[in-house]
Amino acid sequence: MSQYQEKATVVRVEQFSEKNFRLTLDCPLIAESAKPGQFVMIRTAVGKDPLLRRPFSIHQTSKAGRIQIYFKVVGRGTHILAHVKIGEELSVFGPLGKGFRLNALAPAVIVGGGLGIAPMLFLAKENSRLKKNCDNDLIILGAREKNEIAPLLDDFRQFGLKLLTATDDGSLGHHGFVTEVLQSVELPAGCIVYACGPEPMMAGVNEICRFQGIPCQVSVESVMACGMGACLGCSRPAKKGTYTHVCLNGPVYDAEELIWNI
Amino acid sequence: MSQYQEKATVVRVEQFSEKNFRLTLDCPLIAESAKPGQFVMIRTAVGKDPLLRRPFSIHQTSKAGRIQIYFKVVGRGTHILAHVKIGEELSVFGPLGKGFRLNALAPAVIVGGGLGIAPMLFLAKENSRLKKNCDNDLIILGAREKNEIAPLLDDFRQFGLKLLTATDDGSLGHHGFVTEVLQSVELPAGCIVYACGPEPMMAGVNEICRFQGIPCQVSVESVMACGMGACLGCSRPAKKGTYTHVCLNGPVYDAEELIWNI
């Protein structure tokens, strides 16, 4: 398990909506060793404020040694990231955490909600790489409104999976939640569900899967200082009555291991 | 005495040497009311670190509502300023302090050393505006090496004053200190000397002037938190046995009022 701190040059900045951005970063060591579901910690400030790195799922890697992150501006760190310019350097640390456990045989049902879409592109790519065909596989993407998903649809479509969408305002696909879509479709036999999104969404997916006896992996968040097991700050209660550390034991878990924060 | 906090757009960035930069900022209110020798306080960081504004002499103003600062990268704040991009906004507060007291009749001898050159362009401009002619006036600019002065020569020459230079390494003008140049020339009768530069230089200029009975105004520095009389942090011992506050009572003083930090 190798982790690197790289000075990554920003090679592309895409703005998808007022608050949603995608950055392409040149960091070959991280790109080469990353797995879907893993994340990076990025320093946003040159000075000491904000002090801590910010965690972001790896959205996609490329053979050219690049990674992408897809993020939303919610506070000071992401505000700074949204204003980086091409050619600037960012300190990127990763790949971190345990990613999704893929299965070359089981059909994949990938569910991403909101910024939970971020890790799913990488997952879909690796999934399609791993398999002979993805005919039975399915992706469901949900967001508040069209603009948060539409710019990514081409990227997701390239793997030939079946793709469904849902928006809170009905501006794209199903008018409502991804969980409703998941519930409404017939899931392929022997499939595995992979989900990432807000806690209530993942809890809902977990519920549906448990009911149907389908294994479900989820990627969850937590506040983080170090991202690599040194601070013990990223704890989250788990079912065995103790705490799990998201940066080390996660961010991907079997949904059944977790207690939902809802 | 009006002071303004303006969101100033960066309209031009000039790099003269590895560490020397000039910024042109669009801040019409400050530009309109500024006088030579006054300064501005600029916020360098978007976050809270570095926390305090940094003081810079007003290098020049334009009728188009712009001011320039000419500065050297010495620490974190100036490092950030050296990296601003055209179109970015900076919070600029000013004009602050008491400037040079110009005299429409007395010949002016302007002496700038190192970054002490910064306020002298504005001074030379106002001096030439004020007078019928500047035939007896003189500017002496000194620096470590040619690159720190050469890019500014055209700007200084436009006022038709006599211009002499000195560099520590002899790469331009006199090989040595501006004080040596000052000592070697015959100063016009009834002149006033205006000086800004390192403390030992100003002390030397003060010495020469005292000896020749010439009035001498100097612009000095001090650490500053507020730049406007609120913190009492910018104290500097003065001859009357008490402290003077550089941001309020200065930065320009009659040289005889001060005790030199050498």
Place this chain on the structure above:
Amino acid sequence: MEYLSQRDETLPDLRVNIGSLELANPVMTASGTFGYAREFENLMNLHRLGAVIVKGISLHPRVGNPPPRIVETACGMLNAIGLQNVGVDRFITEKMKYLAGLNVPVIVNILGDSLAEYVEITERLKGVPGVAGIEVNISCPNVKKGGVAFGTDPAMAASVTAAVKKTAGVPVMIKLSPNVTDITAIARAVEDAGADSLSLINTLIGMAIDLKTRRPALANVIGGLSGPAIKPVALRMVYQVAQVVSIPVIGIGGIDSTEDALEFMLAGATAVQVGTANFVNPRVTEEIIEGMYAYAEAEKLLTIRSIIGGLQTKVASLNPFEQPSC
């Protein structure tokens, strides 16, 4: 009180009471960071302030410390101004007239190095028009007790409080030092001694070194740390003190936004003081007040008072000695 006569009834009610003192809003300027107010008259509307607290006044004028007096630190600054001030008499003759003309309560911050000095200053301020209250800086060394600061000992803190209170004739606010093991003990002692309100925190004692010269960055070697860096300590102390006293608590430390100010009020502060932030943005106090109106409107608060002490926590009280990173 007259200050409030102009209250615009269409705006949310930001008024708070510091004992018998009514403020139009909870935002004051912290002593030593706002000069004698006049310095700011061209930069903001002074009449909008909740109250003005002026630079600390001593019995005799003081020239202050040699420079350097200030140095920047990570998200903060150290100062060792050395209590430079014009002395109480010149303060009254030269500064009070302007201050009395402001449409806001003026609270005079005082300091001394003996009990007698505190009392003497208070006496001279007595009856001076425009003095709405006295804030007592008890972080000063008691020269008679070997230089131990009044504010680090409950008994000494109480004695200063009682003496000033007896003389003042106006509300007395005691300003607590954070450089103590148990700030709640000092707070209780001071409350028992008759304080009308408490303000906290003063600066943390700190130091900076210039590696190049191998000298302290401040001529005075040590200085007072202020600014955003100290906010977590200040918030914790305000919370702890607000739980053990029943007089109003005024929060100070690193406040530079409406959010910061409201956090202190949630922790139990009735009002706040803004210090170092005035140096970074001379209009900051007015902006914080504007932000409070906006917040009260957005949250549909009839009065800002409704959030005081409104922190939601299951923990009933805190042991002041508990050390979290033990």
Place this chain on the structure above:
Amino acid sequence: MEYLSQRDETLPDLRVNIGSLELANPVMTASGTFGYAREFENLMNLHRLGAVIVKGISLHPRVGNPPPRIVETACGMLNAIGLQNVGVDRFITEKMKYLAGLNVPVIVNILGDSLAEYVEITERLKGVPGVAGIEVNISCPNVKKGGVAFGTDPAMAASVTAAVKKTAGVPVMIKLSPNVTDITAIARAVEDAGADSLSLINTLIGMAIDLKTRRPALANVIGGLSGPAIKPVALRMVYQVAQVVSIPVIGIGGIDSTEDALEFMLAGATAVQVGTANFVNPRVTEEIIEGMYAYAEAEKLLTIRSIIGGLQTKVASLNPFEQPSC
């Protein structure tokens, strides 16, 4: 000692002595910020460290506090990890073997809520191969004394020191709490009780509030403040303590660069510990050591020891109670 056998004679001498413990250089990792060291093995060369100090160990395993356990503050962070650790027995069986294989001294940080617990942990660590020293965290509440932290009372601090020292058989470093009125009093008491060295500072007690939820940002309400924000307080305390004790002092608090580390040494620290900075840059300790070599070379220092306490100041000693912003 064997760690030093590989010293490259062409490089400047960075060795320092913490009593009988010799370190190859003055840079250690602060407890609780470096896990059990193994977490960093792929990120830096662990063998270059001056010493490793591991996460605080208690007698029994502790699961720690509920989340959120950390929150960022201006140039700092608050933590309320709640002393999560595997307990001394599992520490010895599961962690010590790897640590003992490192080519650097391992100092075990211990904590307890009673004198007996401190002694019991020390006993279990006795004779364990690879334990080069014990660092005693005395910021913990003494449950028998109503939860007053050991480190806030000179007598209690002394009693823990004496008890651990009697049992340890290895050098004992006492880690001081900064949340006290007079840290020099605690330092002296602990030195008299037999401490071999002192490390300071632990975190300042702080708090943060989430305005949106109107709740404390930490589930534990209060937490420990660390990072660059606290450096001025740490530097001041190290300076004060170094003037009154004759045992080595180890500086901790906001160190994230070679310059920071050297400033602490000028103030009187024989060595330093790096904490929060490990989270921002996992290679920071190695970079600080590299920077020390560069500094020693540039300044032509035969040994880095020559700068310890080398601060140039005319002020002979400081009154620990003096409050600069009084």
